[in-house]
Amino acid sequence: MSKSNIEISAATVPKPLKKSDRTREQILHAAAKLFREQGFAATTLRQIAVRAKLKAGSIYYYFSSKNEILDEVLELGIQVVFDAVRQTLDALPKNASGRERIEAAAEAHLYTLLKYSDFTSANFRIYAQVSNTARRRNRSIRRAYTGYWKALLGSVQDGGEIAADVDLTLTRLFLLGSMNGAVEWYDDKKEPISVLAQKLCATLFDGVGQ
């Protein structure tokens, strides 16, 4: 759908970009940042243009409408996380435990979330408020990512590392909810992302009780 093989994707080897492609990226980055900070409706093309260092009308050389920018920002917001998580899990040794796999996935999710926070946070923040059509266009990739976590948690439960009576749907929602919330409060001066992921998994697996 998106013609952008934008360099932000952890999954692609950065190619040398033509100037024209770089401009396109600048527009997307500017848009993501502003969408995140102000929402979609409150962001003007002139604001995007200032950040991307061109004039508002020029944006239309790269995108045919503000909504097209939105679509691409929303898509990248999920895609970049999905790619990173999948790559991380694929790189894990075959004999990694279920908990290790979840911890690695959580760390990758958090890491990407926070590193490409403009796209990811923009997605989480504005998804509920954009038009039905924009939401519909984003839904399939969201579902795919959700399905990926379902499978991951399911396999860990099958392996016995998650108790058989645990409601995996809720587990997933709680886990992703916790992580996605982090975009709002994470401060990289306090502790590294890996520690955050460890603590989260410790809480999830062992609980906080005595």
Add this chain to the structure above:
Amino acid sequence: MSKSNIEISAATVPKPLKKSDRTREQILHAAAKLFREQGFAATTLRQIAVRAKLKAGSIYYYFSSKNEILDEVLELGIQVVFDAVRQTLDALPKNASGRERIEAAAEAHLYTLLKYSDFTSANFRIYAQVSNTARRRNRSIRRAYTGYWKALLGSVQDGGEIAADVDLTLTRLFLLGSMNGAVEWYDDKKEPISVLAQKLCATLFDGVGQ
């Protein structure tokens, strides 16, 4: 700040409202619903007016600007949850365990969040995107609510029901993140809120591991 002792608060006994007050409330309800669904910037005063059954210009008899409506909606969004949680805990027997208190608080939070009104979702959804001044005006009550949870969790840890080495800040953020995320996916046809709260607390205290 707000002159509204609006009837939506579970904490107030409904008083007979003057017609003028009722109109005010209708405006606030309409605004909250639309802010939640579309965001602040995408919501027009004319849309609010239609829902509130008057004309756009008339809103200015009750509010001096669109931003003033926003302030009040944001404030109510936290206040109503805060009130409900505090009342619930106050009504608990003195000898309730820490886990019982947290579970009750979580249920009250979730219940108000999910069932009670558009104000809470509106708050969570649009807070990050409104102007700095609007955010500043909402910050104190947010801090108060955060502090309330800090105290609650602290007292439970002091009582020994949460392990001493647990990072309470993260615990709180994960817990509230999980709950606030629920606004996006909760389906009251699947399970009641009380069960949701129980499962969440079970996960939190006991973990999902074997």
Add this chain to the structure above:
Amino acid sequence: MSKSNIEISAATVPKPLKKSDRTREQILHAAAKLFREQGFAATTLRQIAVRAKLKAGSIYYYFSSKNEILDEVLELGIQVVFDAVRQTLDALPKNASGRERIEAAAEAHLYTLLKYSDFTSANFRIYAQVSNTARRRNRSIRRAYTGYWKALLGSVQDGGEIAADVDLTLTRLFLLGSMNGAVEWYDDKKEPISVLAQKLCATLFDGVGQ
């Protein structure tokens, strides 16, 4: 279709107009004049607003789009002529000859065409260039007027005042073409409209030959 019972119609008794209706009319007149002079696409709402003595945005209180103004201008352009011609013929004595009736119709057509020349001329000039949808909306009234002339000419031929072998379709097209062209060159200082109509009918019936 049009809510305008605009005073320009020779067929309606002018009612006292509310100020709001007068503003609406001013907009339509301004638009017709500018559409005629510059075409539809070249006319801006700001130009219309200046002539109508309000601000561009205010036009939207009366019309929901520039195209809606166009529709109404186009409709009035035909309607006003049609009404005048029909009224004139209806007012003729029963025993008027066919030639008298055609001459009266031609005079009424020319008179209205030239008196309300902004609407009529706008119609003739821009009809071919507006969107298909706008054209479609104008087509039915154009057809009705065409049909009226067909019937008139047919009845005169049936009465024997037009030779039986004459192609009425062409006659009609030539006659209306001649008259509609007049909007571009008529100069009321040279000769009155009634004389123009007489000469035209003389040419039509008797020819210019010896």
Add this chain to the structure above:
Amino acid sequence: MSKSNIEISAATVPKPLKKSDRTREQILHAAAKLFREQGFAATTLRQIAVRAKLKAGSIYYYFSSKNEILDEVLELGIQVVFDAVRQTLDALPKNASGRERIEAAAEAHLYTLLKYSDFTSANFRIYAQVSNTARRRNRSIRRAYTGYWKALLGSVQDGGEIAADVDLTLTRLFLLGSMNGAVEWYDDKKEPISVLAQKLCATLFDGVGQ
């Protein structure tokens, strides 16, 4: 004024054109067609470029502005008709009657108008709506063509084939108005142009009366 000895003129023998000249012609043809269909203001250089099979910026290699294209299209629109009419009359036998000459001229005018190109219709349709300067530039050739018809009709009247008391100015305006109107309704499936011209002249000379 125009450097184009464009091949569209029925009056010129086609010379082999350089590629550059052919591109120039394509641009003019594309422009004429679009001006005719949509008007001048509604036609974009990009639309012209698409039809002419190049990119918008390249048009500036051939024309220094959109208005320059307009000037040339307008000029050709009259020129091509004028040339055709003059050539036709010049080719007539010396002893042709006045009526034969008028009929031949009318047929040539109609033929060029209807069949030959978009330039003529474009001219009639948009002349009234272009800027004063563009109109001024087109006026002299229009006057020349008008003068040509004046002379033609005058000579026929002098020869006695048009009654002495006939107002030649009106006759000319009616005749050209009828013919130019035909551009809007002529259907080549119904009858050939020559028949149309004959019928028009019959009406003009003999009238439709008994």
Add this chain to the structure above:
DNA sequence: AATGAATGAGCGTTCATTCAT
């Protein structure tokens, strides 16, 4: 000879806000 990229001006339109009634 032609184009990709960019621009500035201006377009139709929206909307929070004002105010006389």
Add this chain to the structure above:
DNA sequence: TATGAATGAACGCTCATTCAT
């Protein structure tokens, strides 16, 4: 209390035009 009418500022978007390549 409430509204109809109006406004000014800004929005998304278009387009003739420029120019380095």
